[in-house]
Amino acid sequence: MLVLTRRRGQAICIGDNIRIVVTRIEDGQVRLGIESSDNVTILREELLETVKQANQSALSSAPEAFNHWLNQQPKAVDDAGNTKDKA
Structure with a gap:
C-alpha cells in the first residue's frame, strides 16, 4: 500500500485518467473529489x-x-x- 500525505487542494494521479483531489479536511473527515473518464466506476x-x-x-x-x-x-x-x- 502506498501511503501519501496531501493537503487541501493537492491531488494524487492514478494512471492517465484518474485524479483524486483533497477538497476539505474537517473534524477528522477528509472530503475527496475524484475525476475520471466515464468508463471508470467509482463506488465507496x-x-x-x-x-x-x-x-x-x-x-x-x-x-x-x-x-x-x-x-x-x-x-x-x-x-x-x-x-x-x-x-
Whole structure:
C-alpha cells in the first residue's frame, strides 16, 4: 500500500485518467473529489460490497426467475389447433 500525505487542494494521479483531489479536511473527515473518464466506476467500499451481494443474489435466482417467466408466456397454436411452446 502506498501511503501519501496531501493537503487541501493537492491531488494524487492514478494512471492517465484518474485524479483524486483533497477538497476539505474537517473534524477528522477528509472530503475527496475524484475525476475520471466515464468508463471508470467509482463506488465507496461499503456500497461495493452491497452491489456484489445483490449481483450474487440475482445470479443465484436468475434460472428460477427465467423459468417462471417462460412458463407464463402464451403458447403458440398451429393450424391443427395443437399448442406448443413459442421457442
